[in-house]
Amino acid sequence: MTFLAEHFNLFRGLHIIAVIAWMAGMLYLPRLYVYHCRATPGSEMDATFQEMEVKLLRIIINPAMIATWLFGLCLIAGDAQMRPGGWAFLLTPWMLTKLAGVILLSGWHGFLAGARRRFANGTNSRSEKFWRMSNELPFLAAVVMVLAVTTEFVF
Ligand code: HEM
Numbered sequence: 404m405t406f407l408a409e410h411f412n413l414f415r416g417l418h419i420i421a422v423i424a425w426m427a428g429m430l431y432l433p434r435l436y437v438y439h440c441r442a443t444p445g446s447e448m449d450a451t452f453q454e455m456e457v458k459l460l461r462i463i464i465n466p467a468m469i470a471t472w473l474f475g476l477c478l479i480a481g482d483a484q485m486r487p488g489g490w491a492f493l494l495t496p497w498m499l500t501k502l503a504g505v506i507l508l509s510g511w512h513g514f515l516a517g518a519r520r521r522f523a524n525g526t527n528s529r530s531e532k533f534w535r536m537s538n539e540l541p542f543l544a545a546v547v548m549v550l551a552v553t554t555e556f557v558f
Contacts, residue, residue, distance in 0.1 A: 407481040414477045421470035426545055428464035429508070432456060432515050433538040436522065437531050444525035456519045468512055475505070496558055497551040504548035511541055 407414070435456050442448040483490045492498055521527045550556075 405481075405484055407477055408484045411478065411481040411485065414474050414481065418471065418474035418478055421467050421474055422545075424463055424467035425471050425508075425512075426541065428459055428467060429512060429515065429541050430538065432459055432464065432519075433534045435459070436518060436527075436529070436534040437538075439522055440527070440529075440531040440534065449522075449525075453523050456522065460516060460519055464512065464515075468509070472509075495555070497555045500551040501548050504544045504551070507544050508541055511544075 435452055439449070439452040439456070442452055479493070482492055486492050493502070518527065518529065
């Protein structure tokens with residue numbers, strides 16, 4: 404058995420820890436954007452939000468996404484070695500659902516990073532209501548993904 408298959412459960416644990424950090428950051432950042440909408444560009448409040456947002460993104464969200472992907476890819480390689488059908492599990496309904504969620508969350512991550520830059524140069528055009536409403540989307544995606552990977556549903 405290779406290193407990845409031998410330490411599969413360690414990678415699964417590290418993967419879940421990274422997922423928790425990524426999701427926590429991605430649920431918190433739009434909350435900052437909700438209140439940042441009330442700050443006048445160039446004001447002290449604006450500067451404080453900018454500092455909080457850039458630190459949250461660079462110290463927590465970005466590293467957590469990289470770790471989630473890294474350990475997730477290790478798990479894919481480990482699964483391909485351990486599962487009877489090898490790589491075929493990637494085309495099962497539950498894994499396809501999971502991977503669709505991964506692409507959605509990674510895209511949302513990119514959108515949030517772009518929004519931070521727009522707040523920083525005073526060009527955010529999204530409303531407080533938009534950030535409040537859209538904040539639930541990643542959580543809904545995570546619910547579907549966690550249920551998909553734990554139930555391994557098939558039609
Ligand atoms: C970023 C890319 C990701 C990849 C490539 C990936 C891939 C995987 C793979 C291959 C497994 C092992 C499945 C198994 O054989 O049991 C796994 C487990 C898991 N993943 Fe991910 N994943 C990713 C992101 C996420 C995200 C964003 C979430 C949650 C929102 C998540 C939640 C989980 C959970 C909870 C498990 C453990 C399931 C169990 O132990 O039964 N993953 N992931």
